[in-house]
Amino acid sequence: MRGGIMAVDSLPVLSDAARALAARCEHKVNEIARSMTVRAFADLPGCADLPGCAELPADVKDGELAATARHGLRLFLRRVVHGTPAERPERGDLDRFRERAAQRAEEGLPLHLVLRGHLRGTTVLWRALREVARPGEEAALAELADVLIGIQEDIVGAVSETYLDEQSTLAAERRAERRVLLRALLDGSLPPERVPAERLGLTDGGLVLALHFPPEDAAGRHPAGAHRRPRRAQAALDRAFGTEVPALLDDTGGHAVVPGHPALPGGDDALLVPLRRVCSAGLRLAVVTAAGPADIPAAARTASEVLRVARAGGLPPGLHRLDDVLLEYHLSRRDESSDRIAALLEPIAGRQDLVETLRTYLGSRQERRSTARQLGLHPNTVDNRLARICELTGLDLAAPHGTALALAALLLRDAAG
Template sequence: MTGSSSWLIGGHEVTQILSTRIPELTDEVLGVLRAELPVYARLPTELLQGDVRRVVVRALRLFVTALDTDGRPDDAALADLAESAARRAEEGVPFEMVVAAYHRGVRVCADTALAGARPEDVETVHAVLRIAMGFLEHIAVAVAAGYAQHTRTALAEQAASRTLLVNTLVEGGDIHEAAGRAGMTLPASYLVATLAAGAHPDESDPGIDPLVAARWKLRRIHEELSRHYRETVLWIPATDGGQALIPIATAPGESSSADIVRLERILGDVRRAAGADIHVGVAVATPSEVPEAARLSREVLEVALRLGRPPGLYRLVDVVLEHQLSRAGAGRDLLATLLDPLDGHDDLGETLQVFLASGLNRRRTASTLHVHPNTVDNRIRRVTELTGLDATRAEDLPLLHAALTARRAGSGL
């Protein structure tokens, strides 16, 4: 057999059996869809008897034509079916229900076409069933393409609306309008966290593209952070980290400290997922106060990094003195000049920093610097001679700490 014109069932051509009954078959298919697939029973009558009916009619005619083309509809017809599937996706009809609907339609066609089959028609029955399977394969691919296109479009629109929301929150603007476009409800507060990630070992592997490794690291950070929160974590990526807006149900000052403690615990999982050290500056703010909180969290992070603090989470209270001293002004400039006599004496400046960081422990300082403890004593004595400030005298310690912080804020020690 080379074509459906010679395919006879009960002495009648298969295509003739089907093509003359398109209206009745359409009603039957719609009835089957409503009875067997509940999602179609819930569609508005106007939609069911309008666009869905038109799609059923087109599909029935395509099936009849497919009997002459070995089950493959032409490309234009497949494109139409993909577009129709995209509309169903937009209306919220699940993908599997649309595929099931086409199977139900083909079943109705096969039942009708083969109802009068006789023993001598077995070859035609096999051919029709084979064509039906090929037809359904092409239809399923078209439907999948339609849903995939809708998903890509929807994801792009969602990403764009969320980007608009996070930019509006951080930079200022009509946050309520932006939240509405994103389909999101603004929370009572946000944990505004600015993250800086250290290098992953892959970034220094000569066989791996360091940019790809870095991007993949940042993606893992975002995904792991989001995994721990039910609500959407808004994210602004950066070269070495990013800024996260984490929604919380409490207003600033109520129980936000518990949320910060929780975030600190979560950071352990984030660090393991990233395979790198993580420093975080955090602040809590209402949605309208996010711009200031975003700035503050960045500043807190910068101070923690500048001071060489270990990886972890930092609030303003954790670096409040250093943060205040890092603000430009006459006071900071004056503090910085107190250590000007150490310019050109890098060993003295380094020893002073380590000595203060170690809690004035000369042996620990010596071990860190790989020198003898007596060398530490001699250097600290020399610092006192040059600056007039004694690191072993309690009343001079605050001034030395402040002076070091002021110099770090610039380009000094």
């Protein structure tokens, strides 16, 4: 189909016998339309279980469907009985079918049932033509079959195109509404008790996720296609959890809330691997459980903080939970001693190489060889840098007390920054 015009340039030239055969159905339009309406959705597999099908109101079945059937019949008969061979259906001829297709999409009736119902109606018309055919009119019937198939190609194309467009529009509207509601819930502009949680599927709370996409790759370059990461991450989340996950994502990350309390499918890797594949190998993900809608805003704040302290504490990218960063989380809380602890690292504030060495060293649990491997350095170079840090700050990184102070200082400086 091309823009509502039939895919074929014209219908076959009809013989007078074919036109005369079709004309015998003109007085039976209402009867055939009623049969089409009855047959449209009767006994379709699975239809009885779909609210958009079995529960179609009587006025739809007896009114809209019958009127559409009559319109299609008259379109066919007008072309074959009174039309010219090269005549094409005007775009307005298909508007009725487009309108009904949009309504069925809005009602949630699956497209395959819409098309099967339509083709069943076509079968009724074909049987009506066979019933009025006389012996020796087989060739005329074959001509009408060619025309019927050509017109149905055009109508099916119009129905499918409109249905899918409407379905896409409705899905976009639902996603936009869900984003507005989720944003209102997370930023506190609407109290949790006033957010229609059922519209988000969050009446029982859910898993609150915080995601962070690194702005640069391992080589310090801005990755190509970064603007597509929100869409790709959304699709990966939907696939992983088997549902449409409400999310607020941009090219740096954001939040998502998985309805209910599902276990992470297949463990951490089953979620991390697809997200890293479509977003970045350096992706960080925090997971916090919210018991109910009222707990979601606090859970989102906690998830964001878990991400921050995981990065500030030098933990490698991956999936983080609060239990993974309990000490870092606790040490990063501010009180009257915070400024003095943060100031311990002031002597190396201008030495980013020393700061990142310290961060990586603490994040790797004081493993010098692991630190060297992550930074691409020789272990001796790491030792020299650690010695310089101790010299400038007065911290003893060989003692538990010194490493705890250094970790707290890193976390507090990061929070202040």
